[in-house]
Amino acid sequence: MIEANGVNKHFGSNHVLRDCTISVDTGEVVTLLGASGCGKTTLLRCIAGFETPDSGSLVLANQDVTRLPPNRRDVGFVFQNYALFPHMTVAENVAYGLKARKTAKETIRAEVDKVLDLVSLTEFARRYPKSLSGGQQQRVALARSLVLHPKVLLMDEAFNALDAKLRGAMQIELRKIVKHVGITAVCVTHDQAEALTISDRIAVMAEGRIQQFAAPDQIYDKPASAFVADFVGAANILPRKSAERFKTAHKSLNGSGALVIRPENFALSPSSQGGGVKGEVVFARLTGPAMEYEIALADGTILRALVDRDRQEPLAVGSTVEITIRNPDACVPLPGTA
Amino acid sequence: MAAAFWTRFRDGRGIWPAVPAFVFLTIFFIIPMAVLLSFGFTEIERGRIQDSGFTLRYLTGTLQDDLFWWVWWKSFYIGILSTLLCFLLAYPLAYLYSESGRTMRLLILVLTISPLLTSAIVRTYAWLVLLGGRRGVVNSTLIELGVISRPIRMLNTDFAVIVGMTQVHLPFMVLPLITVLAARDRNMEAASLGMGASRLATFFKIVLPLSTPGIVAGLTIVFALSYTNFIIPQLLGGGGFTTLAVQVYEQIVVVLNWSKGAMLALLLLGSCFVFILLIGLAGNRVMRWSQKEAA
Ligand SMILES: Nc1ncnc2c1ncn2[C@@H]1O[C@H](COP(=O)(O)OP(=O)(O)O)[C@@H](O)[C@H]1O
Ligand SMILES: [Mg+2]
Numbered sequence: 001m002i003e004a005n006g007v008n009k010h011f012g013s014n015h016v017l018r019d020c021t022i023s024v025d026t027g028e029v030v031t032l033l034g035a036s037g038c039g040k041t042t043l044l045r046c047i048a049g050f051e052t053p054d055s056g057s058l059v060l061a062n063q064d065v066t067r068l069p070p071n072r073r074d075v076g077f078v079f080q081n082y083a084l085f086p087h088m089t090v091a092e093n094v095a096y097g098l099k100a101r102k103t104a105k106e107t108i109r110a111e112v113d114k115v116l117d118l119v120s121l122t123e124f125a126r127r128y129p130k131s132l133s134g135g136q137q138q139r140v141a142l143a144r145s146l147v148l149h150p151k152v153l154l155m156d157e158a159f160n161a162l163d164a165k166l167r168g169a170m171q172i173e174l175r176k177i178v179k180h181v182g183i184t185a186v187c188v189t190h191d192q193a194e195a196l197t198i199s200d201r202i203a204v205m206a207e208g209r210i211q212q213f214a215a216p217d218q219i220y221d222k223p224a225s226a227f228v229a230d231f232v233g234a235a236n237i238l239p240r241k242s243a244e245r246f247k248t249a250h251k252s253l254n255g256s257g258a259l260v261i262r263p264e265n266f267a268l269s270p271s272s273q274g275g276g277v278k279g280e281v282v283f284a285r286l287t288g289p290a291m292e293y294e295i296a297l298a299d300g301t302i303l304r305a306l307v308d309r310d311r312q313e314p315l316a317v318g319s320t321v322e323i324t325i326r327n328p329d330a331c332v333p334l335p336g337t338a
Numbered sequence: 339m340a341a342a343f344w345t346r347f348r349d350g351r352g353i354w355p356a357v358p359a360f361v362f363l364t365i366f367f368i369i370p371m372a373v374l375l376s377f378g379f380t381e382i383e384r385g386r387i388q389d390s391g392f393t394l395r396y397l398t399g400t401l402q403d404d405l406f407w408w409v410w411w412k413s414f415y416i417g418i419l420s421t422l423l424c425f426l427l428a429y430p431l432a433y434l435y436s437e438s439g440r441t442m443r444l445l446i447l448v449l450t451i452s453p454l455l456t457s458a459i460v461r462t463y464a465w466l467v468l469l470g471g472r473r474g475v476v477n478s479t480l481i482e483l484g485v486i487s488r489p490i491r492m493l494n495t496d497f498a499v500i501v502g503m504t505q506v507h508l509p510f511m512v513l514p515l516i517t518v519l520a521a522r523d524r525n526m527e528a529a530s531l532g533m534g535a536s537r538l539a540t541f542f543k544i545v546l547p548l549s550t551p552g553i554v555a556g557l558t559i560v561f562a563l564s565y566t567n568f569i570i571p572q573l574l575g576g577g578g579f580t581t582l583a584v585q586v587y588e589q590i591v592v593v594l595n596w597s598k599g600a601m602l603a604l605l606l607l608g609s610c611f612v613f614i615l616l617i618g619l620a621g622n623r624v625m626r627w628s629q630k631e632a633a
Contacts, residue, residue: 049532050532070532071532071533071534071535075532076532077528077529077532079525079529080525081525083523083526083529085526086548086627086628087627096530097533097534100533100535100536100539128627144529144533148533148534
């Protein structure tokens with residue numbers, strides 16, 4: 001449905017997008033994930049047509065749209081601050097695009113009612129955006145795009161303006177609505193939890209480059225680089241030399257390069273019996289269902305470990321533990337790194 | 339109670355920050371103004387209050403005078419026309435400013451503000467040179483070009499007064515418009531264009547309504563200035579030309595009928611407030627979306 005091929009973009013001497021290539025299937029939800037300033041918004045705006053790439057091409061629904069203006073691309077764009085028209089009611093905002101297309105009045109009424117029902121805003125139709133909560137405003141913005149039945153829905157940091165609690169609920173809500181409609185969507189976020197919640201596939205970006213483009217479980221379980229491993233979820237990235245220490249207990253820890261071990265993949269035992277690596281608990285924190293520890297090894301390396309509380313009684317700071325790896329196959333070697 | 343009062347005073351909360359300006363304005367503006375306007379209700383001759391009695395003679399006399407209403411209408415339509423003309427000229431300029439790069443912005447700002455550095459009277463005299471009889475710049479140019487064969491009467495007409503006022507008051511329309519247009523959220527327009535609206539529709543449905551605060555400010559200031567200006571009508575309108583503001587000037591300075599002048603001034607001021615209020619109310623009506631609704 002969407003294909004970006006080798007897209008490059010400069011702002012002056014600032015090389016913002018470097019050979020970005022992604023391809024999104026029909027009905028798929030893809031998230032561009034990366035730190036602030038890495039070029040996510042710029043790539044999204046290129047797809048929307050608000051920016052033109054310096055080189056590379058964009059294909060939407062088998063049509064080359066690289067040089068087409070936004071209004072001829074059949075995409076819906078949800079802005080970071082929603083860009084709702086403050087002087088129009090919710091219903092007028094949603095009807096705006098249909099009116100611009102000279103749709104018949106009755107059709108507009110029916111379509112607006114239908115989409116407001118979809119996002120559960122029927123009773124707010126006559127209110128002005130200013131009197132709505134952040135979550136409601138976001139759904140107006142979503143409805144305003146969906147009512148035009150675009151081929152592609154683009155959303156820029158759509159959850160930024162919401163407070164933390166509401167954000168999680170709205171992400172699930174959004175995923176349900178988008179999947180219900182069956183629309184192809186590209187979202188932008190710097191929040192890895194959000195990306196994991198809403199996406200079928202995630203494109204992790206850094207410094208204008210796509211670092212890895214894969215399904216959320218692939219990104220988490222098989223990160224392609226130290227950057228991706230660190231950015232998505234918490235990760236211990238052990239240099240090969242430190243990793244070798246675990247070899248006495250785990251013969252199968254092969255491969256070359258640094259080793260990525262997720263914190264929940266460590267087992268900590270207070271007694272010393274099984275040939276694991278010795279360490280000292282230097283910090284302990286309750287995260288809810290689990291305890292998170294920082295453990296210092298003899299050479300000064302600090303490891304992060306996450307242990308479910310129903311698996312083990314909390315360990316005290318200062319206690320000595322023996323560290324083993326629960327599933328050696330879940331560790332990811334990063335060839336080509338130390 | 340007293341302690342709370344003192345704390346508020348010391349911390350500069352409540353109305354205290356406004357007190358110095360209020361005291362100043364009361365002594366040097368409100369009281370003199372009230373004294374002047376009160377002359378409209380007393381009998382004055384040769385600068386002396388004749389008998390201290392209160393009279394409505396000037397009020398009823400003025401309101402029953404057909405000439406007064408005719409002069410009022412002239413002031414009103416001159417004021418409205420030059421305000422609208424200002425708006426039509428200023429809006430595109432302010433829009434251009436908001437779309438321009440840094441150099442162009444600076445240029446527009448300098449060109450807008452620099453006329454304010456010279457006296458309005460001097461600029462009005464310049465129009466005398468431009469519009470004046472056969473030798474006027476405009477007429478002689480048109481004759482040279484063969485567009486007309488004999489000079490058109492431009493000076494001493496409504497046209498001259500309106501043009502003069504528009505030129506002199508233009509900066510006061512441009513500045514508030516620049517402020518709102520330059521600070522506007524461009525994503526609104528991107529959203530509108532993205533939903534398939536044309537550039538023109540986007541301008542009229544999004545940009546224009548959202549610039550209402552600047553429009554109201556500009557219309558208010560320029561109308562008040564045009565409606566009450568008494569110099570430009572005298573210089574460019576010629577001897578027979580008169581507006582309410584000119585009448586006030588003549589009654590007080592030339593005829594020395596202070597009572598009549600004060601009454602005219604009161605009516606000029608009062609009606610000016612009414613129009614400004616109407617512009618403001620219309621603006622509020624357009625801006626009703628900005629008021630928070632009860633949830
Ligand atoms: N219109 C623009 N003009 C100049 N530089 C820009 C513009 N838009 C973005 N940039 C620059 O491009 C880089 C990437 O920006 P952006 O795509 O907004 O990042 P992100 O959305 O990932 O935070 C930043 O360094 C930013 O300063
Ligand atoms: Mg961004």
